[in-house]
Amino acid sequence: MSQKIVSRIFIKTQKPSQLIGAIIGCFLGFFLIFIAAQLFADFKTMVNSQEQSIGSQFLVVNKQVSVLNSLKLGKSTFSKNEVDQLKSLPSVKRISEFTANQFEAVASMSIPNGESSSAFRTELFMESVGDDFLDVKPDDWNWELGNEMIPMILPTDFINLYNFNFAPGRGLPQLSKATIQLAVFDIDVRGAKGTAHFTGKIVGFSNRISSVLVPKSFMNYANSHYGNNQASPESYRIIVEAKQQELPKIQQYFKDEGYETNEELLKNGKFGSLLQAILGILAVLGIVVMFVSVSSFILYVQLAISRSKYEIETLLRQGYPHKKIVQWYSKQLALIFSIIAVVNLTLVFGVKNITNAYLENFGFEAPAQLNIFVIAGGFLLIASLWIVQTLNVRSQIYSLALPNSRR
Template structure:
């Protein structure tokens, strides 16, 4: 009865236009939020370093060969980098100033012994539990992060010996030993792999172990800082790239490619999110205006219904439920369209060799429900004010 009186005689062209606008806005909004999240996750995988974290060093030039320029970072260089807007965190990578060898100590893999290069970084740059990334003299073993290329070399060596290759999980259970040496003294320490990295060429050890080795087995020459670990803030990768070009600094090529991809894609999706929010907002205003016009045009009918004994709450609820249905239809259509678009985009990315998580993101759906809730609340008060005004 109420529906026929209030809605059936209305011109719905404005409503349809607003619904189309809201539908497009919601579809773009959900899609943009989903892929912004997935793009920011891209490249992490099983990498042990944190997001947007990379190693930088100075470029080698002819001046370095002629010993007319230095490759190490001075305290002034480090301080200048820390003050840059794009720098989230920065810390020197400490290298070993002592002789160290790594050898296998397990029946699972063939015996192998080699001189190695070790470095230490702070735990904040890794995704390893801080309780696992620590060491002190007397501990059962030293936790290390192994370059994945080292495991490839180990498996190549094992295959040549007729021994099955070692997986990542199995490698973490294999016993290794460090041998620290200096003139006249030597020490062996048990080692255990806790993670792997594609970004670092050296074996990573906790800072406390590096300090112990450099204190007790150091060579006469003072250690130099030639590499830094930097984490770049989200959305500022372009500034970071321009800075390192101007100052003849370089980073690993694949880190730069992933960082640039994430920065460009992140910027594009952020712009699309902003446009989507504006579209949804404008469509919501049109829907609210339509509700106001509906109440205004039906002022006589509403007054008549009130005189016949209909309560204001019942009329308000009828108007509210009508627009809840409209908004629910828009939301459902948007989510369904997003699901279809997602299948297409995921397939295109997979074909192009970009592997991202195909699971749905909670935040993208949550954005629709939040908008739904906000619109319902605003529409309730709008309908209440309009109906009560007729009293």
């Protein structure tokens, strides 16, 4: 037989509204701290992940162009010394130099236009950079000797310029990325050492690099075969992968050296720091709210015991062991805390899925599962609160169980 009558006695003295209020308060406190911890854990995972660039910051660096450069009195290329120095900075993970074309390249294409056809023709300036530094990796991004087709990556800004500025003004159709990728155009290469014909195809679009990119293998081949002069020309631009947290240092270095960098991308890097700060604030807020809600829950339990003081004393006076009363409260608390823990983690999981979907829009992939440390920490936190509460209840009931003068 279970202790049905005893349970009934305790339950009848409680006010459900107060209990629910206390549970909701406690629940919210834990929820805030759990969600902050989980998002923080996700964020850290994304930062540490090799594939993702949020922990690193890619910066395209060039020298400032001044009147001196225009007059050809100053150099705007990076010397080997300067490149080595950049490489050796502790805040720099790695760098890659841009290689520009040393030959003339002309792209042309015939566009069917009713019965006649109009052609477009433009001179091309191309660059290549280490594949590891690209933010997109199209499948057909490779070129081998003998290939006629040169894959190319365009800056997203180009197609935006065309679609939102050039095309509407000229009454031309807007083009989607997919449409553009279908187009194949001619590329004629001409240099000191000869000419060649290739075809070009756009295989991807980069947000990171504002340049027409071709595979390094093609650039090296074409420069050596058709290039005008130097065997290994100095670079005008360098892409740097810097450590996220050391951004301010490297910015200062660039400033001191008179280098320019793409500030807009830097803002994206700052977004990471900002996100970290916001999560930090959320965590601090969570801790504060948790303290308040946990304190109020502790007060509620004390109030619940005070409210049942007559019943507890009466049971004790009829010989009911005080330990059993402590056990009863402890069990109820365990039940409440288990519900809080399970519902909380489920809700955190739900919210996490929503934020994951949101982050995916920005190309970030957060872990699908809850962080094991968040789960373990959450249970540990709740279990310790349960222990504290049980001890608290125990001392209150124990004092009632002793003869009055010894209380």
